[in-house]
Amino acid sequence: MQVIIRADASSEMGTGHVMRCLVLGKDLVEFGADVAFICRKLPGNLIEKIENDGFPVYEVSDDRDGAESTAILSTFPMVDWLIVDHYELDRVWEEKVKHLAGHLLVIDDLADRPHLCDVLVDQNYFPHQEKRYESLVSEHTVKLLGICYLLLRHxxxxxxxxxxxxxxxxxxxxxxxxxxxxxxxxxxxxxxxxxxxxxxxxxxxxxxxxxxxxxxxxxxxxxxxxxxxxxxxxxxxxxxxxxxxxxxxxxxxxxxxxxxxxxxxxxxxxxxxxxxxxxxxxxxxxxxxxxxxxxxxxxxxxxxxxxxxxxxxxxxxxxxxxxxxxxxxxxxxxxxx
Incomplete structure (x- = not known):
């Protein structure tokens, strides 16, 4: 199984997105998957850490239009899962890359923008959590919500x-x-x-x-x-x-x-x-x-x-x-x- 993770870290946005994706990436590797990352080389990035943890990293310079990620994804014979953990990416970006992966999973916790994804993960604890994403994802999207899905470091x-x-x-x-x-x-x-x-x-x-x-x-x-x-x-x-x-x-x-x-x-x-x-x-x-x-x-x-x-x-x-x-x-x- 081939999994690609799209996440960034920087001094401004923090490191949390990459850190929780590293947790998931390591779990998937232990289950037998092949995992790689797509990241921007921003000031304060964690690309070196990702590579030191054993994951290939494909660098992009901007990627807000999805063109660079599309080019990278197209080089793989098959991408079974594309995982996206990024506050700046939404349905517009997801529409441009979704056809290149068997499944698209989004990790979010803001519930402030629409997504085109098969699975949505929000690992936080909110009252009425189901309702937060009602108008933001398809009725067919599987929602994995709550702290039972916490991506906890090993x-x-x-x-x-x-x-x-x-x-x-x-x-x-x-x-x-x-x-x-x-x-x-x-x-x-x-x-x-x-x-x-x-x-x-x-x-x-x-x-x-x-x-x-x-x-x-x-x-x-x-x-x-x-x-x-x-x-x-x-x-x-x-x-x-x-x-x-x-x-x-x-x-x-x-x-x-x-x-x-x-x-x-x-x-x-x-x-x-x-x-x-x-x-x-x-x-x-x-x-x-x-x-x-x-x-x-x-x-x-x-x-x-x-x-x-x-x-x-x-x-x-x-x-x-x-x-x-x-x-x-x-x-x-x-x-x-």
Missing amino acids: EFRQTERKRQGPVKKVLLSFGGSDPTNETMKALEAIAAIPEIEIDVIIGAANPYYQELKAYCEKQQNIQIHYQINYLARLMSEADIAIGAGGTTTWERIYMLLPTLTIETAANQSEILAQVAKEGLVCHLGKSEQVTSKQIREQFLLMISQPQLLAAMSKKAETFREKIDPLAVARFIMKGES
Whole structure:
């Protein structure tokens, strides 16, 4: 079976689309499929990482009209599945390439544009989820909706959270790019709090890496981790996290890790509001409206209430039980569209 994945990463758009597609790609390879990627070489791209993970990458320069992807797809004798995970691509692009693949699967969570696809995957948790795509896809489109279809990285499937008791270790993680430098804002808020250790995660697309590295090296209680593959272990060792929304929201919930969240992109708004309503996170709001002072005050309040942290972890357990990380890959391999 030949699978082609169309996804991009950059400092501006972040790395989440490519990272979750890598999860799916690895699962499909383990099931016996051949997988390749089509990507634009944008600033902060993850093409080198994709190749290092063992996948061929075909580069395109623009591709908004689908011409470059069409040319690449046409070189394959047969493409069984074309998978698209991209906020800038919609039905217009899909119409131009769909005839070149046996099945077209779209990964989305915005529900803000029409799609021409056989299968639509939205791995997030929304009330009335079915209705979000009613007018955006055909009645024949198979919709795989909800956290049961979460594309969870392999490292999380094999790791259990270890920490309990008073807060001693904090995890800061604002995704692969963090264009507004929320990491520094959070560090300034909590670095001076006594008797805590801080693990700071920095992605390769983060434009503030050198500034953050210099800051962290001056602090004895801060350890910086750059473009790592052991985030699950750090989550398992943490008592509390501070971070953004996106896919990592569900990774923290899966690890039962209480979290203070800040919205860093518009597409995170609905998801963070919903998980906060469910008591799974404590949400501060949009990044431009959140100050270091607010982060510090809310953080101190949370760590002074161990019963609150325990309740957040307990609620996360009910969501973790619903997750089947292999559900999408199994569906594709069965060809049930």
